[in-house]
Amino acid sequence: MFAVTDVLPTPPWKKAKRAPAPSREPLTADRIVDAALRVLDTEGLDAVSMRRVAEELHTGAASLYAHVANKEELLDLVRERVLSEIRIPEPDPARWQDQLRELAHEIQRAHANHRDIARLSLGNLPVGYHALRLGEGMLAIMLAGGVPPYVAARAADSLSLYIAADAYEGALIVARYGETNEAAAVFRDRLDEIKAYYQSLPRDRFPSLATYAEELVQADSAERFAFGLDMFIRSLETYE
Amino acid sequence: MFAVTDVLPTPPWKKAKRAPAPSREPLTADRIVDAALRVLDTEGLDAVSMRRVAEELHTGAASLYAHVANKEELLDLVRERVLSEIRIPEPDPARWQDQLRELAHEIQRAHANHRDIARLSLGNLPVGYHALRLGEGMLAIMLAGGVPPYVAARAADSLSLYIAADAYEGALIVARYGETNEAAAVFRDRLDEIKAYYQSLPRDRFPSLATYAEELVQADSAERFAFGLDMFIRSLETYE
DNA sequence: CCCCGGAGACGAACGGCGTTCGAAACACAA
DNA sequence: TTGTGTTTCGAACGCCGTTCGTCTCCGGGG
Numbered sequence: 001m002f003a004v005t006d007v008l009p010t011p012p013w014k015k016a017k018r019a020p021a022p023s024r025e026p027l028t029a030d031r032i033v034d035a036a037l038r039v040l041d042t043e044g045l046d047a048v049s050m051r052r053v054a055e056e057l058h059t060g061a062a063s064l065y066a067h068v069a070n071k072e073e074l075l076d077l078v079r080e081r082v083l084s085e086i087r088i089p090e091p092d093p094a095r096w097q098d099q100l101r102e103l104a105h106e107i108q109r110a111h112a113n114h115r116d117i118a119r120l121s122l123g124n125l126p127v128g129y130h131a132l133r134l135g136e137g138m139l140a141i142m143l144a145g146g147v148p149p150y151v152a153a154r155a156a157d158s159l160s161l162y163i164a165a166d167a168y169e170g171a172l173i174v175a176r177y178g179e180t181n182e183a184a185a186v187f188r189d190r191l192d193e194i195k196a197y198y199q200s201l202p203r204d205r206f207p208s209l210a211t212y213a214e215e216l217v218q219a220d221s222a223e224r225f226a227f228g229l230d231m232f233i234r235s236l237e238t239y240e
Numbered sequence: 241m242f243a244v245t246d247v248l249p250t251p252p253w254k255k256a257k258r259a260p261a262p263s264r265e266p267l268t269a270d271r272i273v274d275a276a277l278r279v280l281d282t283e284g285l286d287a288v289s290m291r292r293v294a295e296e297l298h299t300g301a302a303s304l305y306a307h308v309a310n311k312e313e314l315l316d317l318v319r320e321r322v323l324s325e326i327r328i329p330e331p332d333p334a335r336w337q338d339q340l341r342e343l344a345h346e347i348q349r350a351h352a353n354h355r356d357i358a359r360l361s362l363g364n365l366p367v368g369y370h371a372l373r374l375g376e377g378m379l380a381i382m383l384a385g386g387v388p389p390y391v392a393a394r395a396a397d398s399l400s401l402y403i404a405a406d407a408y409e410g411a412l413i414v415a416r417y418g419e420t421n422e423a424a425a426v427f428r429d430r431l432d433e434i435k436a437y438y439q440s441l442p443r444d445r446f447p448s449l450a451t452y453a454e455e456l457v458q459a460d461s462a463e464r465f466a467f468g469l470d471m472f473i474r475s476l477e478t479y480e
Numbered sequence: 481c482c483c484c485g486g487a488g489a490c491g492a493a494c495g496g497c498g499t500t501c502g503a504a505a506c507a508c509a510a
Numbered sequence: 511t512t513g514t515g516t517t518t519c520g521a522a523c524g525c526c527g528t529t530c531g532t533c534t535c536c537g538g539g540g
Contacts, residue, residue, distance in 0.1 A: 026488075050527060060490045062529080067488095071527065122362075122405065123412030125434065132446060135456075139448035153455035158402075158468040165362065165405035172363030194365065206372060208379035215393035216375075228398040235475035267517080290498060300519045302500080307517095311498065 045116035088137035096145025111167035118167030285356035328377035336385025358407030
């Protein structure tokens, strides 16, 4: 007896209903996270839809649900992936302020590298491995430096919040103005507009804004971040 | 001669194609903002869709676009409305720290009253009237207290960011766990779980988290906020 | 070597979203 | 009364996250 498939040609209405070899390697959670991160980095968080991620893998959105419970879980995995890039300094009691600064910048850099990740960090209780790693690292540095545990605990909380919020703002601005060089110029122009607007405000009602417009409008976001971080560490020193 | 409408009854195929008196007063931007704020307060930001707001006014989503450019503008108006509730203290150089604290709490309270509003505040450059009012007030207090203008400018920035971020986190937690009394208990249980989880972590890798779980898991969000605010003001004093 | 079972892949569809379009309804001046 | 400009709004477009049930494929037992 012959196998049917050996004798009969595939009828046209069955032909090419499925792509024969759409992608060789099978889907895995890791590959999905890779793809999601790729989309996140190149097109921003708003572009990360299940359909878009699936397309990146040459498949359909439904296929993802075999490996990932839902979009939220996928984004959590992406966030963990990003946090895993962060290196934590070994605590050295003599240099705790510098180390804290270093760690903060490291975290800030990770957020900046994958711009929109900040929008995932805010408001998610830290429970993944790498999130815990960061918390532990931050705390360890402060405790080694002699910051009282109660203060260190609150400070770790606030510092994480500050870093995430700063990155979040940065991400939103990038989302609104793009991040090409040309768009950066547009953004700078926008800042100048705002400065001029502040200066044009009625002096009787907005004396401070009008007078210090120059100081308020800060183009260099890195310097702004560093200043806030400095305020933070200065404050910690007063608790010692 | 008779008016046609006086003589002929309305033909059935024209009857009730439009609701005859769907809502007496005409749509205005104000009424739309009212409705949006109502939905925001009772059902949260995620429920604020153009369709839902329109439904609140017994009309269709398309009708809103005559008074409001798009959803973003509507949300900006809602945010302005909320900010308008905030009272700003008259600067008194002798009490600048207290006044700053007071203002921060006032802003925090406004955010808490309309929980999800914080999700709108983050990352929106302050350009509305009431947003400017707040910035001016904050700055004026610090300047009156003798904080150097450059520092005050950065600080106003950071403080706004901190308040918004704190409220944002609070809003997300409420969104996840609800805000009924019963849900508050659920949340407290969840915190206990987390504390237990921290304590169960391997001591060799997570010594700080495991040891200070008690201090890290802070149920009272008001106290947490106050602590961060205090850190902030302490820091300002070191610049004087 | 065949066949079968289970796991993975996925097209189609559901109900939601923001927004647009064009026609109907209305308010008011001429 | 007629004409005109504004307001209202049903219907539709193209997105979204998620589910369902079928289809495909591969490894292992007969």
